[in-house]
Amino acid sequence: MESRTKPPEESVSNGSDSGPGRSRAPRLFIKEMVMRNFKSYAGEQRVGPFHKSFSAVVGPNGSGKSNVIDAMLFVFGKRAKQMRLNKVSELIHNSTNHQNLDSAGVSVHFQEIVDLDDGTYEAVPGSDFVIARVAFRDNSSKYYINDRPSNFTEVTKKLKGKGVDLDNNRFLILQGEVEQISLMKPKAQGHTMKVFLNILRTLLEPTNMLKRLMNHISSKLETLNERRSGVVQMVKLAEKERNGLEDVKNEAEAYMLKELSLLKWQEKAAKLASGDTSAKMVELQANMSNLEENLKNEREKIRENNQTLKELETLHNKYMKRQEDLKYREDVKHMERKIKKLEDKIEKDSSKINQILKESEDSAHLIPKLEDNIPKLQKQLVDEEKVLEEIEENSKGCQVTLLMIFIAFELEWE
Structure with missing residues (x-):
């Protein structure tokens, strides 16, 4: 890939060098660039903020260094052929994730500054402005100044007014152009040499500061190298420990995978259970509502x-x-009737007692008479017993006769 570098700030060419103790004129420099869907940059990408004197764009092949330069060429009005395009x-x-985009745009943020003797700078109030250019699918493009629609003529006029040499194209020196300028014939050199010398002077102005900066960076680099050696040793020890823990790690990963699988199944089971529980809860709530209604009705009935x-x-x-009053009255009546009966019976x-007493008195009078009749009656009893014996003797013959007669009657009936 072709590597390109650029000076990020453009100074106003006024032909005078600024030295210590002398007033310096304002110069223009680029604070930052914003690219939106431009070439290899998807979405909005900001490059910057840039240093006031020197900045470098570095990176591996294919990282988009040349596209940064092409973005500046695009804003400054270069055609597609000058940016290696058709x-x-x-x-x-x-790209795969960003297809059929409608446009691409680049915004360059400018600011005027005044360099101070201590190496810092002071911004000129109200000198900031932004120039943007947007390309569309129909191969057209539009210019903007501070978000206001503009055109190529107005943009060129504004940049020229700020000291940017658009006529000789020396505001941005690309790779290979330095050699071309150095090989120009004297006639050709006369036209551009002043501009080129001014640019070189601008570039060489901060050399001393850069030397001090490089020395400081070198000492920091040595310190960092020492720290790096210690870190490398620690990394090697850590790698050794890591290799020793590889089996444990694999076992832990397998365990975590099993745990994750278990958790997923538990989650599914919980969801199913939750669904069943929700259905049961709805059913139970309906039953509870019915029971509450029934309970309410039953309580009302109770x-x-x-x-x-x-x-x-x-x-x-x-x-x-x-009833007690009636029973009491009946009992009283019954008792009254019973008392009356008892009185009658008494x-x-x-x-009767009186009669019996009378009879007993009469019987007492009869006893002597009856006692006198006892011997007579005893004698009469003996006589009667004898008569009875005779009758019994006579009755035995009669019994035989009757038996015979009875048997004869039975035989006749048969």
Whole structure:
């Protein structure tokens, strides 16, 4: 890849060198560049802020160093051929992740500064301005100054007014042009030599400062090299330890993969369980609502039943009281009837007793008479027993006769 360098700040060419103790004129320099979908740069990429005296764009091949220079050429009005392209639309970025973009643009931020003796600078108030150019798919382009639409003529006039040599194209010296300038014939050299000498003088102005800076950088580099050696040793020890822990790492990775798989399955199980639980919760909530409604109805019924029960208890108490009164009255009546019966019976028994007493008195009078009749009666009993014996003897013959007659009757009936 072709490598290019550029001076990032442009000084106003006024033919006078600034020395210590002398006033210096303002000069123009580039603060930063902003590229949007320009060539290899996708999206918005900012390059800068630049140093006031010297900056370098470095990087491996294919990293886009030349595209930074092409971006400056594009803003300063160069054609596609001067940027190694066939048409302006080829400046629009095109990659797998960014296809069919509509435009590409570059903005260059300028500022005027005044160099101070201590190596710093002072910005000129209100001197900042931005020049931008946007390329479109139809190979057209537009210029902007501070976000205001402009054109190539106005941009060129403004840059010339700030001391940028657009006529001789010496504001930006590309690779190979230094050699071409040095090989020019005297006639050709006369036209551009002053401009070239001014540019060289601008470039060589900070040489002493750069030497001091290089010495400082060299000492820091030695310190960093020493630190690097220590870090390299530590890295080697760490690599040795890392190699020793490789098996442990692999085992831990396998364990973590298993844990991750387990967690995924647990998550799936939890989701399924959550789904089932949610359905059950909805069902349970519906059942709970129904049960609450039923409970409410049952409580209302219980309350009504309690009220009815209280009313019935009141009626029952009244009825029982009334029944007790009625029973008491019946008992009294029954007792009265019983007393009356008992009185009647006592009266009857009294009369009977009186009669029995009378009869017993009468019997007491009869006993002597009856005792006198006992011998007679005993004798009569003996006589009667004899008669009975005779009758029994006679009755045995009669019994045989009757038996015969009975048997004869039975035989006839058969």
